[in-house]
Amino acid sequence: MSRSIRLRRWQKEALDLLERHPDPDFLAVATPGAGKTTFALAAVIRHLAKHPRHQVVVVAPTSHLKVQWSRAAASLGIHLEPRWSSADGRLPSDMHGVAVTYQQVAANPAALRQHSRRYVVVLDELHHAGDERAWGTAVRHAFEAAPQRISLSGTPFRSDTHAIPFVRYVDDLAEADFDYGYQAALADRRVVRPVYFPAIGGHMEWAAPDGSVNAASFDDALDRTRSSQRLRTALSLDGEWLPHVLRQAHDRLMELRLEQPDAAGLVVAADQEHARAIAELLRMRHRVTAMVVTSDDPTASTRIAAFGEGDLPWLVAVRMVSEGVDIPRLRLGVFATTTGTELFFRQVVGRFVRHTGGPARQERAWLFIPDDPRLRQYAATIADQRRHSLRKNWEDGERPEVEDDPAALDELPGEEEQLSLFNVLSAEATESSDATSVFDHDPTLDHLDDEDTTVPIDLPAPPPPGGRGGPTWQATDGRPLAEVKRELRALNAELARQLARYTGMTHQEVNGRLNREASITRIADAGVDQLQLRIERAEKWMANL
Numbered sequence: 001m002s003r004s005i006r007l008r009r010w011q012k013e014a015l016d017l018l019e020r021h022p023d024p025d026f027l028a029v030a031t032p033g034a035g036k037t038t039f040a041l042a043a044v045i046r047h048l049a050k051h052p053r054h055q056v057v058v059v060a061p062t063s064h065l066k067v068q069w070s071r072a073a074a075s076l077g078i079h080l081e082p083r084w085s086s087a088d089g090r091l092p093s094d095m096h097g098v099a100v101t102y103q104q105v106a107a108n109p110a111a112l113r114q115h116s117r118r119y120v121v122v123l124d125e126l127h128h129a130g131d132e133r134a135w136g137t138a139v140r141h142a143f144e145a146a147p148q149r150i151s152l153s154g155t156p157f158r159s160d161t162h163a164i165p166f167v168r169y170v171d172d173l174a175e176a177d178f179d180y181g182y183q184a185a186l187a188d189r190r191v192v193r194p195v196y197f198p199a200i201g202g203h204m205e206w207a208a209p210d211g212s213v214n215a216a217s218f219d220d221a222l223d224r225t226r227s228s229q230r231l232r233t234a235l236s237l238d239g240e241w242l243p244h245v246l247r248q249a250h251d252r253l254m255e256l257r258l259e260q261p262d263a264a265g266l267v268v269a270a271d272q273e274h275a276r277a278i279a280e281l282l283r284m285r286h287r288v289t290a291m292v293v294t295s296d297d298p299t300a301s302t303r304i305a306a307f308g309e310g311d312l313p314w315l316v317a318v319r320m321v322s323e324g325v326d327i328p329r330l331r332l333g334v335f336a337t338t339t340g341t342e343l344f345f346r347q348v349v350g351r352f353v354r355h356t357g358g359p360a361r362q363e364r365a366w367l368f369i370p371d372d373p374r375l376r377q378y379a380a381t382i383a384d385q386r387r388h389s390l391r392k393n394w395e396d397g398e399r400p401e402v403e404d405d406p407a408a409l410d411e412l413p414g415e416e417e418q419l420s421l422f423n424v425l426s427a428e429a430t431e432s433s434d435a436t437s438v439f440d441h442d443p444t445l446d447h448l449d450d451e452d453t454t455v456p457i458d459l460p461a462p463p464p465p466g467g468r469g470g471p472t473w474q475a476t477d478g479r480p481l482a483e484v485k486r487e488l489r490a491l492n493a494e495l496a497r498q499l500a501r502y503t504g505m506t507h508q509e510v511n512g513r514l515n516r517e518a519s520i521t522r523i524a525d526a527g528v529d530q531l532q533l534r535i536e537r538a539e540k541w542m543a544n545l
Helices: 009-020 036-050 063-074 102-107 109-113 126-130 133-143 182-187 224-235 241-259 272-286 300-309 342-352 373-390 481-503 507-518 528-543
Strands: 002-007 025-030 055-060 097-101 119-123 148-153 178-180 199-207 213-217 264-269 290-293 314-317 330-336 365-370 423-430 455-460
Touching: 002 009, 002 036, 009 025, 009 036, 009 178, 009 455, 025 036, 036 063, 036 119, 036 148, 036 455, 055 063, 055 102, 063 097, 063 300, 063 481, 097 102, 102 109, 102 133, 109 133, 119 133, 126 133, 126 148, 182 373, 199 224, 199 241, 199 373, 213 224, 224 241, 224 365, 224 423, 241 264, 241 272, 241 330, 241 365, 241 423, 264 272, 264 342, 272 290, 272 314, 290 300, 330 342, 342 365, 342 373, 365 373, 481 507, 481 528, 507 528
Parallel strands: 025 148, 025 178, 055 097, 055 119, 119 148, 199 365, 264 314, 264 330, 290 314, 330 365
Antiparallel strands: 002 455, 199 213, 199 423
C-alpha cells in the first residue's frame, strides 16, 4: 500500500538524488524551517519499505529534539522511542526505532554498534558530533556498519580539530550532497519567512579591566577588545540600551498580537543570571510573564514544548533554542548575547524563519540586534539574500546594495576578561533608520501569496516494526506510540495499586498474576496489545471482587 503526500520541490529533488546516490552517506544542508525532518522521514520510509526488518536510529543534539523527532515521525506512521537507554539492550521490537542524543551515543557506542548493520541512521545537525573529540569517534564506532546514514544540517560547517564522521570536506568546508539555502527557500515562496533586522545604535561608557575609562558609539572603529567591551556594555541591564530595545520589541510584539494573538518573542540572553534579570524587567516594566529556559534546568525541554503550544508572549533563553527547536509562533527576537560567531547568529535567525502557511503580511519576522559592526555584517549578508529573492522580478537597478564595512569583519576576542574589573558606566540607545522602516508595508511581499508550490509524491506505507504484523500501532491516531505506551503503563500501575488495596495481596503478587495472564515478563518490555490485554484482565478482576 502507498499514500500520496505533498512535499516541497527541494524535498522531492533531494529524495530523488538520494535514490540515485551510490554511497551510504548523504549530507543534506537546508536552511532552518525548510523541512529537513520531513525529507529525512520520507527517506526513512522508503528505506524501510525495501528493508522491512531494519530499524531507525535518529541522533539529535538535545533531549527536547528527541521528543520533537518522535512526534514528527508518528505523523507519518514511524514510531520512535525517545526514552530508550543503552541499558535496555536491543532496540524495542515493537517500535520502528529510537531517538537518542549525541551524548548518549558517546556514553555507550557499543550498545548501538552491535546491531547497526540493520539500521538506517539519521544524524541531525551532524556538526554536533564535533562538540567533543570523543563524540565524533563514538558516532563513527556506533554507525560505521550501517547501510545508510542520512546527515542533516541547517548551516554549512567547517572542520575543526575534532572528528566529524561521515563528512566529505573540500577546502575545509563540509561538502553537501544537496544544498538548499535561505535565498533559494525564499525564492520558492511559502517555504520560509523573510526576516528583517532592526539594528539599534547606541552610545556606551565603561571602565575597562585595565583601568581606562572608555566612551564609544557603534559607529566608532575599535580594536577587538574594546569592541567586545562596548557590546557587553550595551547588553548590560545596568544601562538603558537594552531596556530601551526591549521596550521597542515589546511594543512591536503587542501590535503583532492584535492580528496574531499567539505571536511570541524570544530574547537570547548572555547567561542564566542575565536571562532571569531580563524576565524580571519584562515583568516589572511591561507587566508580562516571560518563560525562562536555561541549560541547567532539567525541565527545559518540557518548558520549551509548553511555550510552543501556549500563548505566553516572551521566552528568554540561553543557547537552548539556538538550533533545531521548532516554535512556529515566534515572530520577533532580541539578540542580547555576547556570543558572536556567525554560525550561532544564523542558528538564532533560524528560529524565526518557519513559514506557517498564513498570508504574506503575517509571515514576516524581526530580530532586533545591536548595531555592532560584526553583527551588522552577519545581518547584511542574510538581508541581501532576502532582498535578492523577494525582488527577483524587479529590475536589477532597483535592488539595494549592501555597503561593505571593513570594521564589520573584526572578531570579538576569545579570551575571558577580568569581569570583576569591568564596570558599565552608562549605555543609551539611539535610533537607527532601519528600526522603523522595516515595519512599514513591503511591496516585495505582495506576490508571495502565490499558489501552492508543493508537489505530490507516493510514499509506501511504513512496514510494521521488525517486519511483523499486529495491532501495535493501529490506534495511535498519529500520536507517538511511545507516548501511548507510557499512558497504558501508567494505567496498568494504577489498576495494580487498586487491586493490591482491595484484595490484600502484595503488589508483587498482583503484578505477577496480571503478567502471566498477559503473557509478559515485565511491563517495560510489553507491547501495546499486551498492555491493553493486561488492563482488560485487571478491570475484569476488579469487577468480580
